Every structure is written in structure tokens, then in C-alpha cells.
Amino acid sequence: MKKIRDFQEFVSKGERLYLRHLSVDCVIFGFHDDSLKVLLLKWKDGGHWCLPGGFVKKNEAVDDSATRILKDRTGLDDIFLQQFHAFGDPFRDRNKELLSIQGKSGKWLMERFITIGYYALVEYSKVSPQPDWLSEECKWVDIHKLPKLIYDHQDIVRKALAELRRSLNDHPIGYNLLPEKFTMPELQRLYETVLDKTLDRRNFQKKMLSLKILERLKERKTGGAHKAPYLYRFDKKKYAKAVKQGLRFGF
Structure with a gap:
């Protein structure tokens, strides 16, 4: 019930606080035990996995939105952050599972929106993974052992990894x-x-x-x-x- 109340409070304030058609999703890379890892969130209900992300506030720059999300999930400041792609397919999946609890005020969440992809590079040992209010778990997962992710988050991870590999020829990491x-x-x-x-x-x-x-x-x-x-x-x-x-x- 608390999840429903939290979600309803979010959607009731959402249109007032956030840009309804613009979000940010972050692929947070870490390196540990000779393995490249990605930080993922697991939902409280249904066990769905997703990337850390969220909507951009109306009074907030897009880069600042990504920095805020990274700070909330990792506890770190001054993170290497790179914007790499915009995902705007008109047929991007929507969160149909939350449709039943969002109410009329939350229909804006089901509309088409564009997400800006960022990747971040962090030192594994310094991160203190923190779930958000909708998630029960925030943890590192091996890049080769990713679970099924919601929406187009699998594609976002693949695109981020390809961009990271390309950038290796231009910048030290x-x-x-x-x-x-x-x-x-x-x-x-x-x-x-x-x-x-x-x-x-x-x-x-x-x-x-x-x-x-x-x-x-x-x-x-x-x-x-x-x-x-x-x-x-x-x-x-x-x-x-x-x-x-x-x-x-x-x-």
C-alpha cells in the first residue's frame, strides 16, 4: 500500500514538477574482479529490473538531472558523466503495470516521452548503492549477465557500451x-x-x-x-x- 500511496503522490505532483515528455536514463559502469558491471534497480513488486533514471524537472538542466540521479543512487559527487544518445522511438514501451494504480492524474506517464542516455564511470569500491522509493534493491550486475530489463533499457546499455568502447581510442578511462x-x-x-x-x-x-x-x-x-x-x-x-x-x- 505504501508503494501505491508514494506513486500516487508522485503522479499527482508530476506534471507540476517535471517535463512530462523528457527523461534521463543512466548507465553506471564499475569495474570489479576483472568484470565490467552496471548498476541496476529491482522494483519492489514484480521483480522488474531497470536502469537508474527519472524525469527532468522543469527548473533543471538536463545534465543537472543526470547528476542528481547519479548522486541519489551512488552517493558520489564529481562523477565522470557523458551524454551519448537520445532515445525517441514513438513505439517505446510504457509502464503498463503501473496503469492500474496511477489514476487519472498519472496518464501523462503513459504518453510518449524521449529519454536522454548518459553513461557514468565510477570506482566500484566508493559506491554505496541506494534504491529509490519504487525499488527494493540497487546492485551491481555483470555486463554479460544482465537480466531482462524494462522498456528499451537493454538497448540503452548496448548503446552505452558501444560508445564507451569507441571513446577508448580518444580518452583514457x-x-x-x-x-x-x-x-x-x-x-x-x-x-x-x-x-x-x-x-x-x-x-x-x-x-x-x-x-x-x-x-x-x-x-x-x-x-x-x-x-x-x-x-x-x-x-x-x-x-x-x-x-x-x-x-x-x-x-
């Missing part, structure tokens, strides 16, 4: 997905996981070091069975410059 200190093999595994292919170790290391955005530390990673590799970290100023100017990796 490790700063957003790895801990502050990491080894060269860990950085390579990140790129291999995103690209879903094996990269030559020597060529990869040569390319990354040639960019001059990495600082090799005196520390080595401990606990391994083989010779401990050196730890690296990104030079923040050089990294920011590289992101701004763009690079050509040629992966």
Missing part, C-alpha cells in the same frame, strides 16, 4: 574506474574487459607510458605469487589535459 594505485596488468585487464578482447602486453604498456599520464611509484603490489609489479597512479593534471585534448590510442 582508468582514472574513473580503478583505485588510486594500480598495476599495469590491472590497467590492461580493465581495457581488455571493456573491449572484450586480448591486448598485447608490451604494446599496451608502451602506449600507456608514451602518453605520460602515469606516474610509477616506488611501491610494489604485495601478496602475489610472482614478482610483484610496480604500482602506478595517474598524474591528475596531465590526465585532465589528456581528456580535454583527446588522444589516439589505436586499440
Whole structure:
């Protein structure tokens, strides 16, 4: 009953607070245990899975709307965020399951609306997943083991992943997905996981070091069975410059 009351309160205020034909959906990528993961929400009733998202407020910029949604779901500020596509198929699925509880005031939710897709890159260990009022769970899911998603969210994830892979040739990404200190093999595994292919170790290391955005530390990673590799970290100023100017990796 509480879900119904919350939803009815939302729809009654919706037309006053939100742009009725414009929403935002966010594909939040994280990297953990050599696996690329996406943050998903699971509905309280029905067990449906979806991407974090929501309508854009009338007094809010679209980018600010995406930032607000990301903050609510991850607890993080200053997230790498990239707008990548607008989804406006006139036959996009609607939330028919909520039709019975929305009442007349909620019919605007069943109308056609366009969603702006964003992808975000976050460090897995820093995220504290938080469900919204309509969801019972917010958790990471392996990109290769996604459940069936509502609406066209499956297509949104595929498009986001394709865009992320394309952008790897233009911008470095490790700063957003790895801990502050990491080894060269860990950085390579990140790129291999995103690209879903094996990269030559020597060529990869040569390319990354040639960019001059990495600082090799005196520390080595401990606990391994083989010779401990050196730890690296990104030079923040050089990294920011590289992101701004763009690079050509040629992966």
C-alpha cells in the first residue's frame, strides 16, 4: 500500500514538477574482479529490473538531472558523466503495470516521452548503492549477465557500451574506474574487459607510458605469487589535459 500511496503522490505532483515528455536514463559502469558491471534497480513488486533514471524537472538542466540521479543512487559527487544518445522511438514501451494504480492524474506517464542516455564511470569500491522509493534493491550486475530489463533499457546499455568502447581510442578511462594505485596488468585487464578482447602486453604498456599520464611509484603490489609489479597512479593534471585534448590510442 505504501508503494501505491508514494506513486500516487508522485503522479499527482508530476506534471507540476517535471517535463512530462523528457527523461534521463543512466548507465553506471564499475569495474570489479576483472568484470565490467552496471548498476541496476529491482522494483519492489514484480521483480522488474531497470536502469537508474527519472524525469527532468522543469527548473533543471538536463545534465543537472543526470547528476542528481547519479548522486541519489551512488552517493558520489564529481562523477565522470557523458551524454551519448537520445532515445525517441514513438513505439517505446510504457509502464503498463503501473496503469492500474496511477489514476487519472498519472496518464501523462503513459504518453510518449524521449529519454536522454548518459553513461557514468565510477570506482566500484566508493559506491554505496541506494534504491529509490519504487525499488527494493540497487546492485551491481555483470555486463554479460544482465537480466531482462524494462522498456528499451537493454538497448540503452548496448548503446552505452558501444560508445564507451569507441571513446577508448580518444580518452583514457582508468582514472574513473580503478583505485588510486594500480598495476599495469590491472590497467590492461580493465581495457581488455571493456573491449572484450586480448591486448598485447608490451604494446599496451608502451602506449600507456608514451602518453605520460602515469606516474610509477616506488611501491610494489604485495601478496602475489610472482614478482610483484610496480604500482602506478595517474598524474591528475596531465590526465585532465589528456581528456580535454583527446588522444589516439589505436586499440
